[in-house]
Amino acid sequence: MRIPDSKDFWSGIMLIAIGGAALIIGRDYPFGTALRMGAGFFPLVLGAALVLFGVYFAVRGLKSHDRIEGNWSPRALIILPLAFVAFGLLMQHAGFVPALFVLVVGSAAAGTEFRLIEVLLLAVFLTALGVAVFVWALGLPYPLFSGP
Amino acid sequence: MELFQQLIFGFSVALSWQNLLYCLIGVSVGTLIGVLPGIGPLGTIAILLPITFNVAPVGALIMLAGIYYGAQYGGSTTAILVNLPGETSSVVTCIDGYQMARQGRAGPALAIAAIGSFFAGTVGTLLIALFGPPLAEVALEFAAPEYFSLMLMSLVAAAVLAQGDMAKSIAMVALGLLLGIVGRDVNTGFERYSFGITELSDGIGFIVVAVGIFAMGEIIANLGDPEERTIFGSKVTHLFPTWDDMKQSIGPILRGTAIGSFFGVLPGTGPAIASFSSYMVEKKLAADPSRFGRGAIEGVAGPESANNADAQCKFIPMLTLGLPASGVMALMLGALQIQGIQPGPEVMTQRPELFWGLIASMWIGNLMLVILNLPLIGLWVKLLTVPYRLLFPAIMAFSAIGIYSVNNSSFEIYLTALFGVLGFVWSKLGFPPAPLLLGFVLGPMMEENLRRAMLMAKGDPSVFVTRPISLTFIIITIGILIVMIAPAIRKRRAEITD
Numbered sequence: 016m017r018i019p020d021s022k023d024f025w026s027g028i029m030l031i032a033i034g035g036a037a038l039i040i041g042r043d044y045p046f047g048t049a050l051r052m053g054a055g056f057f058p059l060v061l062g063a064a065l066v067l068f069g070v071y072f073a074v075r076g077l078k079s080h081d082r083i084e085g086n087w088s089p090r091a092l093i094i095l096p097l098a099f100v101a102f103g104l105l106m107q108h109a110g111f112v113p114a115l116f117v118l119v120v121g122s123a124a125a126g127t128e129f130r131l132i133e134v135l136l137l138a139v140f141l142t143a144l145g146v147a148v149f150v151w152a153l154g155l156p157y158p159l160f161s162g163p
Numbered sequence: 164m165e166l167f168q169q170l171i172f173g174f175s176v177a178l179s180w181q182n183l184l185y186c187l188i189g190v191s192v193g194t195l196i197g198v199l200p201g202i203g204p205l206g207t208i209a210i211l212l213p214i215t216f217n218v219a220p221v222g223a224l225i226m227l228a229g230i231y232y233g234a235q236y237g238g239s240t241t242a243i244l245v246n247l248p249g250e251t252s253s254v255v256t257c258i259d260g261y262q263m264a265r266q267g268r269a270g271p272a273l274a275i276a277a278i279g280s281f282f283a284g285t286v287g288t289l290l291i292a293l294f295g296p297p298l299a300e301v302a303l304e305f306a307a308p309e310y311f312s313l314m315l316m317s318l319v320a321a322a323v324l325a326q327g328d329m330a331k332s333i334a335m336v337a338l339g340l341l342l343g344i345v346g347r348d349v350n351t352g353f354e355r356y357s358f359g360i361t362e363l364s365d366g367i368g369f370i371v372v373a374v375g376i377f378a379m380g381e382i383i384a385n386l387g388d389p390e391e392r393t394i395f396g397s398k399v400t401h402l403f404p405t406w407d408d409m410k411q412s413i414g415p416i417l418r419g420t421a422i423g424s425f426f427g428v429l430p431g432t433g434p435a436i437a438s439f440s441s442y443m444v445e446k447k448l449a450a451d452p453s454r455f456g457r458g459a460i461e462g463v464a465g466p467e468s469a470n471n472a473d474a475q476c477k478f479i480p481m482l483t484l485g486l487p488a489s490g491v492m493a494l495m496l497g498a499l500q501i502q503g504i505q506p507g508p509e510v511m512t513q514r515p516e517l518f519w520g521l522i523a524s525m526w527i528g529n530l531m532l533v534i535l536n537l538p539l540i541g542l543w544v545k546l547l548t549v550p551y552r553l554l555f556p557a558i559m560a561f562s563a564i565g566i567y568s569v570n571n572s573s574f575e576i577y578l579t580a581l582f583g584v585l586g587f588v589w590s591k592l593g594f595p596p597a598p599l600l601l602g603f604v605l606g607p608m609m610e611e612n613l614r615r616a617m618l619m620a621k622g623d624p625s626v627f628v629t630r631p632i633s634l635t636f637i638i639i640t641i642g643i644l645i646v647m648i649a650p651a652i653r654k655r656r657a658e659i660t661d
Binding site: 022025026029030033037040041044045048049050051052053054055057058061062064065068069071072081083085086087088090091092095096097098099100102103104106107114115118119120122123125126127128133134137138141145149153155 | 214217330331333334337338340341344348350351353355356379382383384386387388389551552553555556557559560563564567568573574576577579580581583584587588591592593594606610613614617618621622623624
């Protein structure tokens with residue numbers, strides 16, 4: 016069988032996955048009564064609604080022909096979130112300066128053009144700006160460099 | 164008159180030097196990001212929210228509001244000069260504004276856009292001052308059932324009126340509501356979807372969702388689908404419109420302001436709908452409709468007034484009822500909550516300086532924008548030449564610092580990265596992100612009011628239809644749904660929003 020590539024079909028799968036996960040994880044949450052609603056009432060109703068929406072889109076998607084449009088960059092999709100994760104790790108283990116520097120260089124690497132000298136200058140500039148504005152002027156309590 | 168006393172009080176708040184400074188920063192940043200493509204007011208406000216924590220609530224709100232309406236001005240500048248809408252609100256302005264620029268009339272086009280926006284902003288400010296207090300008074304009578312029905316109505320309206328696929332908007336609202344209730348249940352202390360992670364017990368951070376979707380998600384999308392831009396090399400000479408230009412523009416400005424104010428109070432309608440409607444009206448009314456698309460000044464004056472009136476009037480439901488009518492208003496609401504202020508009709512009586520100060524500052528801000536924009540046009544145009552490859556790493560850097568500074572938590576950084584990916588996937592699948600944000604902000608409030616209403620009514624759900632005000636909201640909600648499902652209107656809607 017051919018895998019459908021319509022936008023609606025994958026929208027449906029996505030909603031069924033999220034709604035289904037909400038239902039499965041929340042299956043034991045106290046539902047409560049109409050008078051005293053439990054913590055599980057809202058999540059379960061919403062989870063069920065998402066699954067229903069998902070089924071509707073998936074069925075619609077089997078018939079419709081709207082393809083996912085436009086180009087996309089797998090490189091940006093992978094590198095940008097990773098640059099953020101690196102920032103989070105470095106903030107805890109290496110300090111503000113390395114974290115910000117790596118984030119800027121890493122983000123720039125997600126783009127289509129990467130000019131090393133320009134990127135390094137940009138990283139130095141933005142890191143200096145970050146230190147001046149956030150650490151010195153606004154007084155955020157982050158060590159510029161710290162041990163692991 | 165009481166109204167004037169209150170307005171004067173508002174001006175006394177807004178004219179303090181700190182608040183003037185916040186206003187100036189706000190409108191300057193707003194114009195800047197309005198000019199720059201690839202970053203909109205939503206992303207900017209989300210990124211800058213953490214910085215406003217240390218600012219007094221009035222100053223914070225004044226600055227954030229300035230970013231919002233400043234972006235509308237900046238967006239029209241690029242629409243006229245480069246044929247590139249900096250913001251969605253100025254898509255229509257491109258049509259005739261750019262043609263005017265090509266005919267060497269960029270100056271008058273920019274001037275009339277600024278004048279129209281200023282007029283619309285003034286009217287919008289007055290409308291808030293006029294209708295805010297009575298609306299808040301009515302809202303003070305609301306109890307839990309009314310609030311629940313009202314939120315239901317505005318969420319449905321927001322989803323239906325938003326651009327794009329209606330069913331997808333409603334699904335996004337549901338998803339937003341679900342994300343909004345993650346964490347410890349306030350009533351029972353029960354942990355929901357927190358997976359034993361301490362950071363999630365307090366719920367998903369509002370800024371995490373907003374920055375993830377509107378900053379990182381946008382960048383991922385932009386990098387995959389870069390836009391071409393060529394800068395129109397004409398110098399902007401003789402800024403001032405001729406007397407004929409003025410005469411032709413008065414009508415469109417008045418009508419655009421009226422149209423924009425109307426759409427402004429409706430939830431979910433972005434400024435794009437207001438400006439598009441105004442353009443259609445002007446084209447219909449014109450003696451010679453063929454001039455449109457070839458540099459008709461009415462095609463700039465009307466839509467530019469409409470989108471600014473719309474932007475201002477969006478504040479009415481937010482300030483009086485605590486209801487966000489758009490994604491940006493959801494952010495403003497979040498900003499208020501972070502400052503420890505419970506949004507709602509009480510704000511006006513308990514924090515009058517907030518309400519009247521903000522209103523007065525909007526008028527001052529609009530004036531600043533006219534003064535700031537016209538002589539500095541050359542500077543803004545220069546900024547357009549900053550390449551995106553330098554811009555987006557800077558946006559990433561500010562986003563990361565902003566989020567980290569909220570709770571000093573690396574976990575929230577990782578969560579933002581996740582929302583960045585999700586935001587990109589959703590946009591590729593055609594899900595509009597703004598309804599998600601509305602649901603996210605309203606989720607906990609809706610659940611709370613539903614519970615209270617049911618307790619009040621001893622578990623009888625008919626409470627929502629037996630109380631007259633609540634019933635009205637329910638009827639309107641159902642009405643909107645029926646009307647929108649009707650095939651004829653669906654088709655028309657598809658034409659407009661495409």
